[in-house]
Amino acid sequence: MAVDVGGTTLKGGLIAQDGRILYRDRRPTPRTEGPDRVIAAISAFVADLSAPRTVAGAPLRPAAVGLAVPGLVASGRAVFSAAFGWRDVPAAAFTDGRLPLALGHDVRSAGEAELAYGSAAPDALYLPIGTGIAGAVVLTGSLYGGAAGWAGQIGHIPVRPGGLPCPCGQRGCLSAYASAASVAARAGETSAEDVVRRAAAGDEPAARVWAEAVEALALALATYTLVLDPAVIVVGGGLSLAGDALLTPLRARLAARLAFRPAPEVRTSALGVDAGLLGAGLLGLRALGQQGGGHVDHLGA
Template identity: 55%
Template sequence: MSSFVVALDVGGTSMKGGIVDRSGGIVLTERRDTPREKGPAAVVQTIRSFIDHLATAGGGAPAGVGLAVPGLVTADRALYSANIGWRDVRARDLVPLDAPIMLGHDVRTGGLAESVLGAGREISEFLFLPIGTGIAGAVVVHGEPYGGNAGWGGEIGHIPVFPDGDPCACGQVGCLETYASASAVSRRYSARAGSPATAEQVAALTASGDPVATEVWNGAVEALALALATYTLLLDPAAIVLGGGLAEAGHLLSDPLSERLQKRLTFRAAPPLRQAALGVNAGMLGAALLGWRAAGSPDVGATWSLDVLKSPPVA
């Protein structure tokens, strides 16, 4: 068997690829743009070309290929993605190599990596909540991400937190994502202040006491507390692992969120909030785990050293 797998994390904006060996060493990482504006066929061709390039850089055929992709996903088909535009794409059509393949949902694959390698390594029941351009969650049960009946499990970003609130792009009203995603924080601040700002800039303005930024930030925290209280009462997680760009605000987010979540849970203790450990490498490392599973080595990863967390981010 080959000594490495090819791992690819496909996002709506960019793809993060890597070669990962059996001991968890990241031999190589690279990034390419996702050409979704050119249509799904162009995205598929870019994925095939990227995988071929990584395999060649690894020195031959990989033991397996793991792919993390957005949308509705099974282990062997990318059924639908609104961001990319594809429908019912076979895993085999994404990979130009004669190697075992396994697909995974992008967020659940990141949750798998946090479970096996990162912030959830010592717990079996938790929510992985990356807060970025949008919000989705990985429901981790017994150490494995749970996709639900049809693969839609974990869509916490579309829990209505304010039933009479703002419309969401999904067609519902008052969704968590409309208030607490990084794009929502940026949009809501810009509309109130009359000048554009990124979510990172809104966080900095909040820390400095800017009243408009503080109002927007507090609204995001309240929306998160409402959604996470519902999640906690339903599934009783041991922890909530926060990731994504907004979580980079650290205590500016986690301290008020922890306080408000506890206030919502009047008769029980709130689960602790943890910072995700793997950062931008989570999806790619999760894809590597899928690649080794496809290769018939499902336990690879369980013995990987935590030094994997020190691996360089994707350039």
């Protein structure tokens, strides 16, 4: 069983060991109702997915749970999430304990799926852009977690020191300017897709918000590129669905900020919006002491 917890949507499913999605479901994330309500919604979703069901004539019963959540994640607990406001939530809060469970970081798990089933390079950044922004850092074919396992918090790079407030407590973070949620809010829309549509139609306020988002992304990615020299930057998440409306100006602005060296390739995820769900499925395999996918044996935890 796989559950990918997003700031807007809970995505769940039953995943075969070879990565096939056998069953899927989704529910809204009650983010505005507080951390306890989000935890309860995840727990209820896990319970519902645990029930035996028949798909295409075959009985399915999950053997383990893979749960991918945003924020800072340590072994067995969700340490902190700016999106939900929770702190030190034990893994047991999300399940009744009847099935083995592996808890992991949503973006790092999605990065594992890109390595296992997608087309990520040995040195790459996987960057899903949704309600928030974080990155999965891939170095020499393995995910890099850092000293405490918290590497990749790119959404909290300060791109405008002293700028807009961020739920993390800092000001001027990348997420405050370039996440799908912030793009929509700053343009007075309900979705970033609406902002992109308005900008393409020549609406000046929407075009300004969109241009500021792209510039903020280019600034953060130029810094990342100069430090770690990735071969490719893989953009995922809901904002990646903007396609060339995002990639074309982002490539140009990134190249402009790297005057003395070429910019890395920037492309969209091979797995699309399923990367997070498949990453959660890999966590479920880990809970069983197994691994799936072509490159997963080489991944760090």
